[in-house]
Amino acid sequence: MKLFASAAEMRPVPRSEGFRNGGVSYWYREEGTPERRASLQGDAEYDVCVVGAGFTGLWTAYYLAEADPGLRVAVVEREFAGHGAAGRGAGLVTAHFPGPRxxxxxxxxxxxxxxxxxxxxxxxxxxxxxxxxEDLDTGAVKGGMRTTATNTAQKERLTAEVAWLQEWGFWPEDLYVDGDGRAYTPHAADLDPVRLARGLAEAVERGGVEVFEGTPVTAVAPGGADGPAAVTPFGTVRARTLILATEGFPAPGAEAWPTESCAMIATEPLEEGLWEEIGWDGREMRADAAHRPAFARRTPDGRLAVGGRGALPRGGAQGEAGTAPPQAIAELWRALAGMFPEAADVPIAHAWTGPVGAPADRAPVLTLDRETGVGVAGGYGRFGMALSNVVGRTLRDTVLERRTELVRLPWSDLEGTKSPRLRRIGRQVARGLYRGADKRETSRLTGTSRLATVAERLSPKGTAE
Incomplete structure (x- = not known):
């Protein structure tokens, strides 16, 4: 039993005078949310209608327009491009694959x-x-991801994890442990996710796609004689193919999957001397090797942004406003202090959350029913930046009936999104056990805590992140 709290656990979270919680995300802090494009004006017909202007919807529209400029494509968005998970993440483009392999x-x-x-x-x-x-000003840097173990148990697991992943597609040059016991993969980049979303919306418009914002879909009708339809207050859109790419904000009438809210924090800008003391030029991303890992990046304006822990059930945070609960902020700050003790006194300037799709089996979903003409894609958890791009190209090939390697990839179906109540409870209990295991392992010199072993039985590897 742990008798004494750590110094980080006892300290209050340092916050700046201008601390902000919510407001969609830090990425909108300076420029604010954009003016919406025009809404749909009356009934319309297209070859393909994509519901949702997040990364899945925008990549799908982008690649369809590129492959067939004559295709009539529309994107219908309730708010504005980048309002959902696309504009609330860390901007990490990684090759991480969620779900049990x-x-x-x-x-x-x-x-x-x-x-x-x-x-x-x-x-x-x-x-x-x-x-x-497309000349998008995203500040993209491909510096890779470095994972550092912070205690004995993490070191043991990190070495085993790398060996295991090398059996599942990461060859030794793609993921390895260096001489200091840190894992590194070059297959990771960071960028400004909002600028990417905005830029992609402009790019698809240049390609001939019509983007309607401020247009909520109030009902989805499956295919009939005239094809599937998306019903909005401003008119009905009919199309041969209707792609639902709304993730954490499902359209009424469409089958919804479980979601959870993931929290993030960003500090005030760090002085250059402090960055040098930390020993990080910011080109690579950082992560720890906890059961519930935290990740960090250096923003273009010199802040530390940390996420990964603090995931909550959908009802545990204000998904629309992006407000982060105090316990999530504290947990992320403790992760920051553990990874970068030199920066523990830097005030937190912004905190936020965003809802993401969380299928029961944690495997990404991609389906297209030829009979109804309705497709569904999403369910990436925290790792949607690269996955959404693969899904967008796969949907392009599926819609155009191309026989490619992409359409043969092992996507999950809607059945995998369903989460029986006992399984949901088990996953929530597992998160709590993993949290306890991480705390115990920090204060001891032995291996993995028994709490993690119990958690593994409740929620198999890859399904409780």
């Missing part, structure tokens, strides 16, 4: 899972390349 391998074969992992690595380069090609 073993289960997908049983369904589709290990080779298919490895192919998906390799596709995610390539997607990191693809996202950066498109940003450069």
């Amino acid at each position: 073993e289960e997908l391998a049983r369904r589709r074969g290990k080779g298919a899972v490895i192919a998906l992992q390799r596709a995610l690595m390539a997607a990191v380069d693809e996202v950066v390349a498109v940003a450069e090609k």
Whole structure:
């Protein structure tokens, strides 16, 4: 039993005078949320209608317009491009794959899972390349991801985790442990996610796609004689193919999956001397090797942004406003203090949350029913930047009936999104146990806590992040 709290646990979270909680996210702090594009004006017909102007919807529209300029494509968005998970994340483009690889391998074969992992690595380069090609001012830097163990148990797990991942598509040159016991992968980049979302919306418009903002979809009708339809207060959109890419904000009438809110914090800008003391030029991203890992990046204006912990059930945070609960802010600050003790006194300037899709099996979802003409995509958890790009290209090939490697990747279906009550409870209990395991392992010199072993039984590897 732990008798004494750590220094970080006893200290109040340092906050700046201008501390802000919510307001969508830090990425909107300076420029504010954009003016909405025009709403839909009356009934309309298209070849493809995408509901949701997040990364999945925008990448899908982008690649469809690029592949077939004659295709009539529309994007319908309730708020504005980048309002949802796209504008609330950390801007980390990583090859991380959520979900239990073993289960997908049983369904589709290990080779298919490895192919998906390799596709995610390539997607990191693809996202950066498109940003450069379209002249999007995202500040993209591909510096890789370095994971550092902060205690004995983490060191043991990190070495084992790297060896395990090298059996699932990360070859030794893609992920390895260096001489200091830190894991590194070059397949990661960071950028400004809001500028990417805004830039992609402008790029798809240049490609002939119509983007309607401030247009909520109030009902979804499956395919009939005239194809599926998205009903809005301003008119009905009919299309041969209707893609639902709303993730944490499902359209009424569409099948919804479980969501959770993920929190983040950003500090005030650090002085250059403090960055030098930390020993980090900011080009690479950082993470720890906890059961519930935290990740950090250096923002273009010199702040530390930390996320990863503090995930809550959908009802645990204000998903629309982006308000982070005090306990999530405190947990993230403790992670920051543990990873960068030199920066523990830097005030927190901004905190926020965003809802993300969290399927029961944690495997990304992509389906397109040819009979109804309705497709659904999402469910990436915290790791949607590269996944959404792969999904967008896969939907392009699926809609255009191309026989490519992408359409053979092992995506999950809607059945995998369903989460029985007992399974949801088990996952929540597992999170609490992992939290306790991380605390115990910080204060001891032995291996993995038994709490983590119990948590693993309640929620298999990859499903409780």
